Amino acid sequence: MPSPAAVIVGVGGLYVAQSVIGGVTFQGLPAVLRQTGASLNDIAFILLTVLPWSFKFLWAPWIERIRLPASGGNRSRLVVGAIGAVGVASLVAAAFTGPTMLGAVTTALVIGAFASATVDIACDGYAVESLAERHRGWGNAAQVAGAYLGSAIGGGAFLILIDYVGWRDATLVMAGVLAALGLPFLLGRSPLQPHRAGADRPSLGAALKRPEVRRGIALVGLYVLGQKWAMVLISPFLVDAGLSLTTIGLFNGFMGTAFGVLAALLGGWATRRYGAAPVMMASLLAQVAATAGFALAAALAWKSVYGLGALTVLNSGVMAFGFVALYAELMGRASLDQAGVDFTLFQCGDGLVSLIGWQLVGMFGDRLGFVWCFGLAAAIGLGAAAALPRLARPLSRT
Known part of the structure; x- marks a missing residue:
């Protein structure tokens, strides 16, 4: 059985790698497109790359049956290596396509998102089955902190590189980073956690029969409703406020990551001490305040670089703090x-x-403007906070 440290380092690298593609897609590319004059509706087109993440449950049982064969054993590394190579190739293709060919670059990134989402199925399953309950806090911190570090690389360092070396070379660097991040998992010496022979075949039906899973899905939907709908607005808003790609990259990337990683560690500690529900509630309310701050900045045409940067960094930390608690609760609801x-x-x-909210923003954002979009997102967050206590209560055991 692998040591907890080996598991956390291995899956942490994969979580960072997955978020590099997400950072390139959801933070880097929207800023590049906005700088070239694209509308919010055009930018929303790239959100098709969310589809593999939204529907990966359709092929998750098939991946799990390959990863955990009925005869026993564990093929996690085989799945991660084969599918991860597709993700690297997709970024190479995007590098030579260029951002001006929106349809082609979106197709490449959709393929990359499909590969990343599939790797995530194997990675999450491996983490849940390999980490004892007492170590899951660190696993959750690695997941959330890895996501922020990957976003910093894909949405921060990527933008800075574009300013200096252009789209093609910057994207090729991202492909190389992606490959390097998978090596600790693929080359680790610790043996894989064996799967018991004769276990029931993984299936969606078995999952949906369990009340823990059904309530978990409802909890995720409610929480994301309050936390994520304004996220896609931030980079275009900062561009319109006159910030350069390098400045946005610094705030979205290095500063946001440092604060996000710190907030993730703090969230792990707070979850262990106070439980998941209070931490999620505190994060939702802080998110409402940050989103309302963006609405006020838009209404006042406030263009302070430091002020807008502080709001951006705060937004990163608030999300990291809350999602550690959310994932900690969800790990406990998953069947081994x-x-x-x-x-x-x-x-x-x-x-x-997330996709529903981001598409609505894309459809109505140009018409309503940043003030209304941020304001409505803050109001939705308040509604989610009011409903959270019911779904976040521990399940009664009989």
Whole structure:
């Protein structure tokens, strides 16, 4: 059985790698497109890359059956290596396509998102089955902190590189980073956690029969409703406020990451001490305040670089703080016999609710403007906070 440290280092690298693609897609590319004059509706087109993350539950049982064969054993490294190579190739293709060919670059990034989402199925399942409950806080911190570090690389360092070396070379660097981050998992010496022979075949039906999973999906949807809908607005808003790509990259990337990693560690500590529900509630209320701050900045045409940067960094930290608590609760609701399927359903709830909100922003953002969009997102967050206590209560055990 692998040591907890080996598991956390291995899956942490994969979580960072997955978020590099997400950072390039959701933070880097929107800023580049906005700088070239693209509308919010055009930018929303790239959100098609969320679809694999939203519907990966459809192929999660198949991936789990390959990863955990009925005869026993564990093929996690085989799945991660094969599918991860597709993700690297997709970024290479995007590098030579260029951001002006929106349809082609979106197709490449959709393929990359498909590969990343599939790797995530195997990665989450491996983490849940390999980490004892007392170590899951560190696993959750690695997941959330890894996501922020990956976003910093893909949405921060990537933008800075574009300013200096251009789209093609910057994207090729991201492909190389992606490959390097997978090596600790693929080359680690610790043996894989064996899967018990004769276990039931992983399936969606088995997952949805469990009340823990059904309530977990509802909890994810509610939480994302309050936390994520304004996220896609931030980079275009900063561009319109006159910030350069390098400045946005610094705030979204290095500063946001440092604060996000710190907030993730703080969230892990707070979750262990106070429980998941209070931490999620505190994060939602702080998110409402940050989003309302963006609405006020838009209404006052406030263009202070430091002020807008502080709001951006605060937004990163608040999300990291709360999502550690959310994932800690969801890990406890996943079955060890098909952890990849159960956890995938939770993440697909996240993706679907995010996609709905981001598409609405894309459709109506130019018409309503930043003030109304940020303001409505803050109001939705308040509603989610009011409903959170019911779904976040521990399940009664009989």
